[in-house]
Amino acid sequence: GKSTLLKALTGLLKPASGAIRYNGKDIAGLSAPDIARLGIGYVPQGRGLFAGMTVAENLSLGRLARKTDSSNGIAWSxxxxxxxxxxLKERLHTPADFLSGGEQQMVAVARALSGNVRLLxxxxxxxxxxxxxxxxxxxxxxxxxxxxxxxIVEHNLDLVLALADRVFALERGAVFHTGPAEPLLTDLTYRKQILWL
Incomplete structure (x- = not known):
């Protein structure tokens, strides 16, 4: 349910029920371009780059649906x-599918940030x-x-705990734990108690 949650947040899937509150507004059921215009950037699993298009062209696609004047978040020029x-500066005119996996992931994140973005x-x-x-x-x-x-939806627990301020743990689409990340990172007994790992 983790990837499904992100797709619902971005408008790629319509929620079956409930609300999605973002910046004081219910965005459930809005189209993906409308949600992107609100300042939400999304990097899908597998990157989703456009083969045959250069890094610069992939970045410009990220700006198509968004304002670039910082009215809905930071203007990511x-x-x-x-x-x-x-x-990526050295690779701007290289087709994205010619890049290494790590460089492709950088392009995917950079594309998601392009324009006005406040939530990634x-x-x-x-x-x-x-x-x-x-x-x-x-x-x-x-x-x-x-x-x-x-x-971040991620299976590498130590990495994500080192980055996160808060953790929401899901199982079968339902949240079974929410709280600060630091105790789960530093206290292995607590981690085993909460996450059964």
Whole structure:
């Protein structure tokens, strides 16, 4: 239910019932472009890049549905994004499908940030990446969380606990635990009690 939750938050799936409150407004049932215009960026599991399109073209697609004037969040210009992902500066005119898996993930995050974004949704951002790339992305996410709220769906518990302020643990689509991340990171007995791990 974790990926389904993110898809519902972004308007890719219509919720069967209930409300999704964002910035004081119920957004359940809004279209994906309308939700993107509210300042929500989404990086799907598997990245979802457009093959044959360059890095620059993928980034420009992220700005199509969003304002770029900081009215709905921080205005993430290409220059600001490339500050966080300097490796992409050298690859702007390279087709995205020619990049390594880690570089593709960077493009996917950069595309999700393009335009006005105040909430970034990441679905399994570390999946299938080499440890050095995971560390690089972890560092970027740690910096980004000072500027934008981030929701991460991730199976690598230690990584996500080190990044998170709060944890919401789901099982079969239902929340069974919510609370601060720090005790789950530092107290293994407490982690076993709460998460059965």
């Amino acid at each position: 290409e220059e600001k994004i490339l500050h966080y992902f300097p490796r 949704l990441l679905d399994e951002p570390f999946e299938g990446l080499a440890p050095a790339v995971v560390q690089e992305l972890f560092t970027v996410f740690d910096q980004l969380r000072r500027e934008v709220s981030i929701v």
